[in-house]
Amino acid sequence: MNPLYSCAEIRAIEEAAAAALPDGVLMQRAGQAGANAALDLLPFSTAKARVLVLAGPGNNGGDALETAAHLAYAGAQVSILHFPPQSISSTERAVALQRAQTSDARFAELDLAEVAGTDWTLVVDGLFGLGLQRPLAGALRELALAVNGLTCSVLALDLPSGLDADTGAIVGPDGVAIHATHTATFIGNKPGLHTCDGRDYAGLVDVARLDIDIGHFAPARLHLNDVKFFSRHLRSRVHNSHKGSYGNVAVIGGARGMSGAPLLAARTALNSGAGRVYALFVEDPLPCDSGQPELMCRLADDFDMRSSTLVIGPGLGASRLASALLARAIASDSALLADADALNLLAAEPALQAALAQRPGGCVLTPHPLEAARLLGATIAEVQSDRVGAARKLAAKLNANVVLKGSGTVIAAPNGDAVINTTGNPALASAGTGDVLSGLCGSLLAQGWPLWEAALAGVWLHGMAADVLVTEGSGPIGLTASELVPAIRVALNRMVQHHGR
Ligand SMILES: NC(=O)C1=CN([C@@H]2O[C@H](COP(=O)(O)OP(=O)(O)OC[C@H]3O[C@@H](n4cnc5c(N)ncnc54)[C@H](OP(=O)(O)O)[C@@H]3O)[C@@H](O)[C@H]2O)[C@@H](O)CC1
Ligand SMILES: [K+]
Numbered sequence: 001m002n003p004l005y006s007c008a009e010i011r012a013i014e015e016a017a018a019a020a021l022p023d024g025v026l027m028q029r030a031g032q033a034g035a036n037a038a039l040d041l042l043p044f045s046t047a048k049a050r051v052l053v054l055a056g057p058g059n060n061g062g063d064a065l066e067t068a069a070h071l072a073y074a075g076a077q078v079s080i081l082h083f084p085p086q087s088i089s090s091t092e093r094a095v096a097l098q099r100a101q102t103s104d105a106r107f108a109e110l111d112l113a114e115v116a117g118t119d120w121t122l123v124v125d126g127l128f129g130l131g132l133q134r135p136l137a138g139a140l141r142e143l144a145l146a147v148n149g150l151t152c153s154v155l156a157l158d159l160p161s162g163l164d165a166d167t168g169a170i171v172g173p174d175g176v177a178i179h180a181t182h183t184a185t186f187i188g189n190k191p192g193l194h195t196c197d198g199r200d201y202a203g204l205v206d207v208a209r210l211d212i213d214i215g216h217f218a219p220a221r222l223h224l225n226d227v228k229f230f231s232r233h234l235r236s237r238v239h240n241s242h243k244g245s246y247g248n249v250a251v252i253g254g255a256r257g258m259s260g261a262p263l264l265a266a267r268t269a270l271n272s273g274a275g276r277v278y279a280l281f282v283e284d285p286l287p288c289d290s291g292q293p294e295l296m297c298r299l300a301d302d303f304d305m306r307s308s309t310l311v312i313g314p315g316l317g318a319s320r321l322a323s324a325l326l327a328r329a330i331a332s333d334s335a336l337l338a339d340a341d342a343l344n345l346l347a348a349e350p351a352l353q354a355a356l357a358q359r360p361g362g363c364v365l366t367p368h369p370l371e372a373a374r375l376l377g378a379t380i381a382e383v384q385s386d387r388v389g390a391a392r393k394l395a396a397k398l399n400a401n402v403v404l405k406g407s408g409t410v411i412a413a414p415n416g417d418a419v420i421n422t423t424g425n426p427a428l429a430s431a432g433t434g435d436v437l438s439g440l441c442g443s444l445l446a447q448g449w450p451l452w453e454a455a456l457a458g459v460w461l462h463g464m465a466a467d468v469l470v471t472e473g474s475g476p477i478g479l480t481a482s483e484l485v486p487a488i489r490v491a492l493n494r495m496v497q498h499h500g501r
Contacts, residue, residue, distance in 0.1 A: 003220030024092035031066020033208035037184035056127035062093030064126020129158035156180035168198030195408025246275035247446030254281035255317030268439030311442035313342030347374035424463025432481030
């Protein structure tokens with residue numbers, strides 16, 4: 001189910017597979033897979049296609065040389081910009097170079113103006129793959145920038161050069177990477193293609209396993225999110241049920257001047273199926289939500305927390321009252337999700353963190369990178385430079401199911417299992433979308449979902465709703481968090497119709 005492998009794991013698989021195969025076979029297969037992916041992007045009459053192949057000094061360059069030879073044999077006009085190795089080449093790369101040299105591909109001495117000024121049909125990026133050691137600098141940096149200025153398709157072999165395969169961060173500081181429209185990645189899928197800058201730089205990702213025996217692949221601890229991970233909890237509703245069958249959600253937040261956040265979370269909880277939803281305010285409760293009168297607005301201090309799933313944090317503020325409410329919520333036996341200001345209070349109060357970590361039932365935390373950084377005592381840059389690592393660290397530290405939001409949201413469990421989400425788009429980079437996510441996950445918890453599955457499904461549905469709205473033209477520019485609420489309802493009902501029991 002969509003496993004993701006670290007650089008070290010891919011190297012181990014490749015080594016074991018190569019030992020059982022004749023020399024150079026894996027590179028030949030990678031080159032063939034690269035050529036197949038490239039041909040999919042070329043016009044039917046390949047003779048008209050002008051393809052620029054960038055071949056770096058290592059084995060990624062070897063893949064590119066194999067690809068170039070195949071494309072030339074297929075009739076494309078291929079220009080190779082070749083960066084020979086500084087020291088000894090691998091044998092398979094030397095063979096690939098020979099193959100390219102005996103094909104009709106042209107080894108070109110192109111300057112940047114020619115790269116930028118030619119009407120290429122496709123650029124194939126085989127500069128660097130797993131062996132990138134440092135930021136692209138000098139002429140290579142200028143070349144990457146020139147390629148990024150082109151409007152044609154760009155196919156990255158294994159991964160976009162300049163990107164870290166494990167983290168999805170551009171190798172920096174102040175690094176650059178090739179901005180690919182497509183990536184043909186080899187042996188196994190890689191986390192860096194799906195989080196941080198990966199989603200923007202890798203484009204559409206296709207995995208070529210290179211026919212490696214499945215026995216060489218160890219079970220992965222990191223996956224892409226998949227409906228199969230949570231579909232058994234998608235239940236059709238039974239006729240003989242009532243509002244008490246679908247749980248209570250209490251959203252605790254709404255300090256003075258911040259009533260919108262808990263209302264967004266509460267409306268989402270209601271529209272995603274919770275039986276009763278309370279919007280609880282730190283002070284000055286609204287008499288009701290006129291846009292959603294089904295919600296019950298109350299003062300938080302008076303509320304009995306025992307019979308509801310608790311979503312604490314949206315607009316909670318940082319007052320002593322807010323902190324006391326958080327302490328009560330943590331001490332309760334109820335299912336708990338902490339977001340926004342609750343996370344900031346936690347970061348500021350080690351005693352609350354200790355209480356949370358000892359909570360027998362665990363919890364869900366939904367930090368954005370700044371909130372995660374505060375909880376870890378790190379910087380945002382440190383969190384973003386290893387999102388999966390940061391989410392796992394936080395999950396272990398606080399015994400929590402952590403949803404680290406951002407491009408390629410990471411969901412990590414205390415036991416180290418982690419998932420990167422694949423739905424969602426930049427429309428979600430707007431105010432209130434986090435409140436919607438917390439209300440949605442809280443609603444699933446109230447309906448009996450376990451913490452892990454509620455987090456996976458919540459993140460999936462939230463992103464899916466945004467994707468559908470963007471397809472319909474309501475975003476990504478200007479989509480509002482409120483618009484997600486009915487779209488989530490539709491997405492959830494469709495999923496239940498399709499997968500539910
Ligand atoms: N092994 C296999 O069987 C298979 C491997 N496969 C393919 O091989 C790829 C891995 O190959 P790889 O290990 O040779 O690394 P790769 O990414 O080509 O770069 C290393 C070279 O780059 C150099 N260099 C690094 N950073 C640099 C920088 N910033 N600026 C300038 N130079 C820099 C570095 O030199 P050095 O650091 O020593 O100076 C070295 O010369 C993998 O991603 C996949 O595509 C597939 O064919 C399947 C089978
Ligand atoms: K590459």
